Amino acid sequence: MKSSMRMRLEEISNRLLEIDMLLSDQEIASDIDYLRKLSCERSEIEPIVTLFNSFLLSESDLEAANEMISDPDLKEMAEEEIKISRNRIEKLENDLLLSLLPKDINDDRGFFVEIRAGTGGDESALFSADLLRMYIRYAERMGWSVEIISANSSDLGGYKEVIIRIEGNGAYGRLRFESGGHRVQRIPETENQGRIHTSACTVAVMLEVDEVNDIIIDPSDIRIDTFRASGAGGQHINKTDSAVRITHLPSGLVVECQDDRSQHRNKEKAMKVLSARLKDLEIREQQEKEASERKSLIGSGDRSERIRTYNYPQSRITDHRINLTLYKLSQVLDGDLDDLIEALLAEYKAEQLASLESSY
DSSP states (O other), X not given: OOHHHHHHHHHHHHHHHHHHHHHTOHHHHTOHHHHHHHHHHHHHHHHHHHHHHHHHHHHHHHHHHHHHTTSTTTHHHHHXXXXXXXHHHHHHHHHHHXXXXXXXXXXXXXXXXXXXXXXXXXXXXXXXXHHXXXXXXXXXXXXXEEEEEEEEEOTTSOEEEEEEEEESTTHHHHHGXXXXXXXEEEOOTTOSSOOOEEEEEEXXXXXXXXXXXXXXXXXGGEEEEEEOOOSSOGGGTTTSOOEXXXXXXXXXXXXXXXXXXXHHHHHHHHHHXXXXXXXXXXXXXXXXXXXXXXXXXSOOOOTTSEEEEEETTTTEEEETTTTEEESOHHHHXXXXXXXXXXXXXXXXXHHHHHXXXXXX
């Protein structure tokens, strides 16, 4: 283990001792907020200290075995113990590296998933509906909440554009890598000659903005238009100007929302989506800057990048970023995304580990 990493682990161990002393202080016990903060910090670092103690114990075992090897009667047993201890130390060191990976503070935040039909016309819009159902089904499996923010339907029942908001424990951390181009290969129902068509949709995963700290929008930078909603909606449709279109003049971004009967609520939703898009632009610019310094296989932020292909004739789904192919298309489209997501997270952690190792 590198000395810099050992020093960091020793600092964490000393911090745990310090926290335990503070928690036993009667004066601190009366400060509920500080007590809660200390307890949270303790729960985060205690597993790391436990691992480090196991690592130190294994080092002691290895040292003792090395001392025994000079005794002919104990040599065979010592060699076996050396082998076991070295394997254990190697595994513990890797586990410690993983435990030192910083937790993304955004993992539990609410976010928007925007699905836009691309090349392929009506077929692309229908595929948008398939992707929407896939994400909603996955969110249901995970116990997350889902809200449809805006939907622009196509004539055949698909979506030209649809935006949903997802919130739940670890939700953003698991779906953050869905941004990019999604391509589908299948025979459309309207195809008489049985030819396979290729269509595409774009998915953007955008963090919900912290209204206080993240993005401040100058009112003079936006134009707000109201108009009568169109599409499904019963008697309400075309009777009031409840739909809202917000244009951000400096960037040219446009957001429409007409799903709610209240103009005020539509405006509020549209402003949240606009803020998320502006924040997403900021994040993507930062990611592009980082990518120029260190090539990342995933999470590059490039929306034009084709990340995944859904092939219906072969029941095949391929994630091009990590060269993963699965033959379980129907299960994936029904919300069984765990195999894909776990593979993407494993690659992401490997990249983080490589970066962390180079820093020690």
